[in-house]
Amino acid sequence: MASIARRPDGTYRPRYRDADGKEHARHFKRKVDAQRWLDEVTASVVTGTYVDPKAGRVTLSAFYATWAARQVWAPGTELAMGLAVRSATFTDVELRLLRRSHVEYWVKQMTAAGLAPGTVHTRVQNVRAVLRGAVRDRVIATDPSDGVALPRRRRREHAMGIPTPHQVGALLASADERFTTFIAVCAFGGLRLGEAAALQVGDVDFLRRRVVVSRQVQRGPNGTAELRAPKHGSERTVVAPDRLLTLIAGHVERHLTADGPGRWLFPTPTGTPPHQNTVGHQWRKALSAAGLTGLRLHDLRHFFASGLIASGCDVVTVQRALGHASATTTLNTYGHLWPDADDRTRAATDGLMSAALDDPADSLRTGRP
Structure with missing residues (x-):
């Protein structure tokens, strides 16, 4: 009425x-x-876009406190969301008074402080999720962060670091003996740090020559190591080469004393799976010993993916090996590594030239038709 x-x-x-x-x-x-x-x-x-004019009289921080309590998040996501909201320069501004200019000023401040473009994008996207939650809850009518310009990120193909086979070999030769197999599992199985850290002896099927990825180690809210399902539900079975299985078998024989399939493959002295800080320390030691800089342990996963692509594996095969949620994720990450139409045309033309020119040359040289 x-x-x-x-x-x-x-x-x-x-x-x-x-x-x-x-x-x-x-x-x-x-x-x-x-x-x-x-x-x-x-x-x-x-x-259906009506919003009570008085509903927006709540600050971003106050709304986030109630909204976050209803979300189902992994510990890492919870930490990232909290960090993003706390870093915003408008946490104490009522949502009804929040303007695009507030978000633009925050982005400008982060950029001026030297934060990487990827970090700025992540923080803005996290706060944007909160603001869109406020829109869905009819607290505000529109999302004031829509259309805010963000700093340009490097193209994925330029930002991605892919170790060479020589560098991976140097790391394997220089790392502590107990850490060598960890590096190999990441480089030749494509496992993420947390997935490799959570491996148990029973996850390695030596008979069928495969490794089952069914859990990961994540940092909990208090910095403790917690076991979780793999990222984005990416439970999978990784086909393992014989030499990797031999390396794992030798690692089990030399370094594991307990019996049973539930033994952690890379246990700490206290018998727990390694924390990411522990793995990071070992990785930095291996890099230093190999005389390398600028590589992340996650780059071994890129090394694995690039090897599959170079060997002619299709998108779905690479997706399943890496445990991506969809082929779109695989293409968005590694699409630049697949040969394009020009590459295929060039290879086909080279084959035609070889068939047309090499055979006659051989006939002239040998004197046989």
């Missing part, structure tokens, strides 16, 4: 009741302005 009444002082008072029966009203000097406001409210009710 909506109406416009003229008050004794000559102003116009439009009013309406929302879905909860609560009355809202404003005052205008002109009836045309009152009607325009009432029409806008009516349109928002009809289209």
Whole structure:
């Protein structure tokens, strides 16, 4: 129900009741302005975009506290979301007063502070998830972060570090003996750090020559190591080469004393799977011993993927080997490594030239037709 009444002082008072029966009203000097406001409210009710004007009187930090409590997140996601919201320069601004300029100023500050473009993108996307949650909860009508310009990131093919076979060989030769097999599992099995850290002896099927990835180690809220399902539900079976299995078997024989398939493949002195900080320390030692810099342990996963692609594996095969949620993820990450139409045309033409030119040359040289 909506109406416009003229008050004794000559102003116009439009009013309406929302879905909860609560009355809202404003005052205008002109009836045309009152009607325009009432029409806008009516349109928002009809289209389902209506928001109670008083609902946005909550700050970003206060809304996040209640919204986050309802989300189902892995510990790493919870930490990242909390960090992003705390870093925002408008946490104490009421959502109804939040403008695009607030977000733009925050982005400018992060960029000026020297944060990497990827970090800026991640933080903005995390805060944007909160703001979109506020839109869905009808706390605000629109997301003020929409359309905010973010710093340009390097093209994936330029930003991605892929170790050479020589570098991987140097790491394997220089790392501590106990850490050598960890490096090999990441380089020749494509496992993420947390997935390799969570491997048990029973996950390695020596008979069928495969490794089962069914869990990962993640850093918990208090910095502790916690076991979780693999990222994005990427449980999978990795086909293992014989030499990798031989390396794992030797590692088990030399370094594991306990019996049973539930033994951790890379246990700490206390018998627990290694924390990412422990792995990071071992990785830095291996890099230093090999005389290498600028490589991350995750780059071994890129090394594995690039090897599969160079060997002619299709997108689905690479997707399954890496445990990506979809082939789209694989293409977005490694699409630049697949040969394009020009490469295939060049290779085909080279084959035609070889067939046409090499054989006659051989005939002239040997004197045989």
